Amino acid sequence: MTAVPVDAAGGRRLGRGALGVALALCIAAAAWAVFSTGLGRDPRDVPSGLVGRPAPALRGSTLAGGTLDLAALRGKVVLVNVWAAWCGPCRDELPLLTAAERALGGRGLRVVGIDTRDGARQAKSLLATSGGDPTMSVVDPVGRVAVDWGVLGVPETFLVDADGVVQGRQVGPLTSSWIDRNVVPLLSP
Amino acid sequence: MTAHLGATALAAGLVAALLALWSWVAAARGGDARTARRVTWLMLAAAAGACAALEWALLRHDFGVRFVADNGGRDVPVYYTVTSLWSALEGSLLLWLLVLSSYAVLLARRAPARAPHLHAPAMAVVSAVGAAFFAVALFAGNAFGRVTPVPSDGPGPNPLLQHHPAMGVHPPLLYVGFLGMLVPFAYAAAALVTGDTSSAWITAARRWTLVGWSALSAGIVLGAWWAYAVLGWGGYWGWDPVENASLLPWLTATALLHSTMVQTRRPTLRLWNLSLAGATFVLVLIGTFLTRSGVVASVHSFTQSPVGPALLAIVVAALGGFTALLVWRSDRLGADVGIGAPVSRGTALLANNLVLLALAFTVLLGTVYPLLAEALSGARLSVGAPYFDRMAPPLGLALLLLMALAPVVHWDGDTAPAVARRLALPVAVGLATVAVLGVAGRAGVGAVLACGLGAVVVTGIVADLAGRLRVARRSGLGWIAATSKALGGRRRVGGLLAHVGIALAGVAIAASSSWTVANEQQLRVGDSISAAGVHARLVDIQRRRTGTGMSTRAVLETPRGRLTAALTFFPKRGVLLSSPAIASRPSGDYYATVVQVADDGRSARVRFAVDPLVPELWLAGALVAAGGVLAGWPVRRRRPPVPPVTIPAQRELVVVR
């Protein structure tokens, strides 16, 4: 083994100590930066794959027995609302949707529903009490339509502009401020 | 009242841990260890007091305490009320503290015989970790917070955690395993701080590492069994982040157990072993953090809380501190001698380390990658079972191969032809196994290879034992004495048992992953479902409303008797619990679950599977744990014979006469 002169060893040890502390700090900072992403974040806050792309086809029989085709509503701004009668927050947001359609319908807003994994009887009675329109809700008993739209859960609402492109997605119940911020700018004045 | 007692106990624990740290540092500088030992007992008393306080609050249904309000319930059976202590975040921290303090007290009792100078510094490290966790439990975890107005009842623990008595065993066992890894960490840090470059720290920590390793092995296998038999999604390992968190320290601890065998024979791999000891406990801390912070989505993870950042701080402190210590002191180590000849046991053990660490790296990367990708590029990704199922098996096969090779290679250099000759019989058996399985129609190259390699390992062990037995008999010993000589002592037998267990586990895992046949079908009463030629007929569908839930049972008639699978829905918590029905035989399990029930209750969607060799997996887990315990079992040290005392007077008398 090569002998190391004493004073050089002392100086080298100091240098090693400083290096060690510097290395430790860097590793610590890197570990903190990586692991703290996601601390305090809402796990449902995931981006939709559909925003900015043409809306998927939406065609099917409605709660009233007729048929509905989203493509027929091209030229209108459409809120596609995924809901179910057994879902509490969906029940709470229905009045808001009905009111929005009444207020902004003249400016080109339409509301279309996807009634997913639901019982038809309960759904129809809920719409009757809240003033919703059963001819505007597509029935989706197995949930295939919801999967087609990349739906995470109920309630969920997609904003489709007049050209049929998805412009936004809200996970959870709608609020009037969301409508003001996202929907109103797309409507005709 | 109870809440105040509990919070006081936690505060007392923090003070005791800090005092213990102070006292052990003083003892390391030449002071008396007795004070430090007493203060360590105080730490245990405080942890036990806090646990007792929370258990008391749970058992008395004191819903004014926040933890009880969130996790207690009047209609929960007593056993599950007791286990609900560790069913949620804040209480689990208290159990963690109890196990940590128990280790501290047991370690404090006696300094290790061959390394007494490392004892006090190691105890100081243990006390520091204890203080950190007491601080987290006291300030960030809010087990004893008050709730007003006091609710009249609570929701009870998650129904998934009230379903089986094993809930009382699995988390404590895992914690014993995790905290066992604190011992090599503490002794490694002590060796670095005192500048001791020998393998004394390894000898001092060895038994404790084995205790922790055995407990961790048992805990992991028990967790897999729980997922299979109680949770009922059909498998036993989902590469869930919390499962990975328990696997990572096990992998590095296994590597540590093997590479320290090299260092005890010759002064090499010293920096490597110190780093491994540090990495193992840091992985335990990272796992604790991942489980409790909610940063990675997992079915097991506790809810988000301020405990998350606090635990991250502990991880970062431990990682940074140990790294600094390593770099600062690594010059003391000097040069390592070589590992040995290219073909030698040392090389084989180093290869074992390489494979184990590559596997650990892959699992860690996959688990943490969603965080990493988001931190560096903002992309949201998920990494799940398909990724790990692709990356892990080749490394597992490499590990089995090394397990077959390494015990046969001599320590002091060997030649390839000599090794080949020793392996001839085991390899022949392995090739025959591969041939038979492949020709018999078993699909999957990996699975067939795994069975072949497992056969090589077991045959090698048996052949080696037989050879030693023959030598011992030839030297004239009776059967019992010869067998005991051939087995070679507890360390050897323990290691062999653990190897047999791992080989069996490898075969069982390969068989059950590749050759499981499952079928899912909508059945009405009287219909049949079949898998792998086994028919199961649905004979009854029963619906029942229990106190807290609605359950539907499907009764299936199979060649092994009646199986009743149930699906229970707990509306208060929105939890769906699927209870599988399992019929076990040595060849495999019949596994039935109810996936869905039609609204009219007249038909049910049933999944029926035939899972080969799953019971062998549980047996393998038991063998591995038993092997570890046996290897670490203390040997009664025979006292050296006392030399005769010569009394000068007698000699004079003789001379005079």
Next chain:
Amino acid sequence: MRTVAAAAVAVVLVAGAAVGLVRAASGGAPPTVAQQTEQVAAGLRCPTCAGESVAASRADAADSMRAVIADQLRAGRTPAQVRAWFAQRYGDWVLLDPPSRGPGLPLHLLPLAALGIGAIALVGATRRRPPQAGVVRRRRVPLVAAAVTACAAIAVAVAATSGAAQPQLSSAAAAAPADGVQRGRQLEAQGRLEDAATAYRAALRDDPADEQVALRLGFLLLRTQHAAEAVDVLTPVVARNGRSTQALLVLGLAQRAAGDPAASATLQRFLALAPDDPAAGKVRSLLGSR
């Protein structure tokens, strides 16, 4: 003679094993649609569960997704196409094995790289000649340490400047409607009661029908001595849901604190509905003292 016999046995065994492996590689029976569905489902993440796969989950969304997968497989799509279809709709995070292009590339390369580096190190270690290597090693450790430091520093700098972490956090904060209650609870837990009240008020403004928010806000206002406002918040709740014992209790206490004569009537209603509530004893003594 013995070596010839041994060689013959060896040849037979190796040949047999080779045949076996070839047969194993050619796979068993082709998978049915149900088995293929389970395989594809095992590679997709259930969007409403915490990390479970679609195959393992019993959630409604998972059931629907399995039905869609089965439909598409029956229509003749390959598993890869089905997975790509889902990734288009949900985003890449729905795939449990990320695609190897783009941000997922290091995930597939790094393990191989680690194994390679380890193998090289292993070979180097076994080739090491003892004495001279010592000197080289001692000088090497600081170099290695410096290299690792540099890499770590670069990683930290990239992480910090990518700024990706910041927008995520702020967008989470901006999603106020769903998070208002959560934020309020966090602020409450931190002891910032006035800020918590503001958060609850905002949440309540966005959604006036949310009883839970109203209850929390009412109770918080009572604790912070704003009893009159608490009464205003809670009266509509009780009007809507006359059987909510918690609302009646807090409203009654708030009315009493504000000097409202309706307090005893409200508290009586609470006692009538929940005579065994732990708070009932205190309420009775309060009423008794009047």
